[in-house]
Amino acid sequence: MHIGIIGTGAMGSALGKLWAKQGHTVTFSYSRNPAKLEQLVREAGQNARAGTPQEAAAADVILISVLWGLIDDALAAAGSLKDEVVVDCMLPMTADDSALAIGHTTSGGEELAKKSGARVVKAFNQIFSDVLAADDRKFGADTPTMFYCGDDSEAKKVVADLIGQAGFEPVDAGRLERARLLEPLGLLIGVLALEEGLGEQIGLKLLRR
Ligand SMILES: NC(=O)c1ccc[n+]([C@@H]2O[C@H](COP(=O)([O-])OP(=O)(O)OC[C@H]3O[C@@H](n4cnc5c(N)ncnc54)[C@H](OP(=O)(O)O)[C@@H]3O)[C@@H](O)[C@H]2O)c1
Numbered sequence: 001m002h003i004g005i006i007g008t009g010a011m012g013s014a015l016g017k018l019w020a021k022q023g024h025t026v027t028f029s030y031s032r033n034p035a036k037l038e039q040l041v042r043e044a045g046q047n048a049r050a051g052t053p054q055e056a057a058a059a060d061v062i063l064i065s066v067l068w069g070l071i072d073d074a075l076a077a078a079g080s081l082k083d084e085v086v087v088d089c090m091l092p093m094t095a096d097d098s099a100l101a102i103g104h105t106t107s108g109g110e111e112l113a114k115k116s117g118a119r120v121v122k123a124f125n126q127i128f129s130d131v132l133a134a135d136d137r138k139f140g141a142d143t144p145t146m147f148y149c150g151d152d153s154e155a156k157k158v159v160a161d162l163i164g165q166a167g168f169e170p171v172d173a174g175r176l177e178r179a180r181l182l183e184p185l186g187l188l189i190g191v192l193a194l195e196e197g198l199g200e201q202i203g204l205k206l207l208r209r
Contacts, residue, residue: 003162004056006030006074007066010129011089013040015063015166018132020047022165029056030066030074053077061085061158062118068092068101068108075116082117085155087162088179089124091186100187109149109179121150121159122179125186127168128193130200137167137203144203145169147185149178171206 002025005012012028017040020026026048031037037050056062057078066074068090075081092108094101102108109122123146124132131137137144146168150156156172163170173182185204192198 001025001061001158002027002059004029004051004059004062006053006056006062006064006078007070008037008040009065009067011124011132012063012065013044014129014132015065015089015124016040016048017044018166019162020044023047025049025059027051027056027059029053030077054079057081057084061087061162063087063089064112065089069095071108071112071115080117084116084118085152085158086112086116086118086120087124087159088112088120088122091125091183091190100183103180103184105180107177107179107183109176109183113151113176119150119152119155120176121148121152121155122176122182123148123159123163123170124166125182126189127203128189128200131203132166134201139203139205142205143167143169145171145206147171147173147182147204147206149173149176149182151176169206 004027005016007030008028016026041048092101113120146163160170193200
């Protein structure tokens with residue numbers, strides 16, 4: 001599968017490297033620094049390449065991993081994403097990164113779907129990039145949970161497979177509107193790590209019986 005990454009910061013670079021290692025072709029894009037993209041391609045190995053956001057948008061699946069304040073710029077650079085399978089790992093934060101800019105009655109995931117016309121699946125917003133960049137996703141014997149949600153069942157199946165390949169147990173949280181719940185959950189993880197002293201190597205595990 002060809003995966004396009006739009007936004008190659010902590011999240012985009014870590015997820016792109018994981019998927020390239022799984023044998024997917026990965027196009028990294030949307031950096032102000034071309035040398036950084038080339039370095040990333042060298043680190044990610046033979047399945048990776050650098051490209052423009054439009055080239056990334058031509059992939060089978062597109063990860064959008066930019067700061068929320070850059071979403072309109074990133075979408076303009078990508079061109080049409082109508083009906084494309086888009087993974088949205090973003091937290092729609094205020095410019096000072098202190099709080100969610102939207103919530104309760106909508107979500108970043110829903111707004112991205114409205115803006116782009118893409119088949120958006122929210123995922124990877126409840127984990128730190130440090131866990132994605134670590135050698136392994138396991139916490140002892142436990143595989144962490146990754147909740148995901150979206151309105152298109154075919155897109156969700158594709159993304160669930162990518163979640164599994166990244167080392168998580170995918171758990172379907174339902175329709176895209178559930179991003180209103182998953183985005184605050186992501187912020188809780190951030191607050192636990194950075195303000196309550198748990199550190200960034202934390203993850204969620206859903207227990208069932
Ligand atoms: N980091 C985490 O652990 C984490 C966890 C969950 C969710 N998220 C969400 O995931 C998204 C990406 O987060 P991240 O931590 O990967 O962000 P980041 O490291 O700051 O990366 C943002 C990317 O956007 C690019 N960019 C292009 N034009 C830019 C501009 N004018 N100003 C700033 N950046 C520009 C940056 O490229 P250059 O700097 O190379 O130009 C960089 O590749 C965010 O919505 C965040 O809330 C992050």
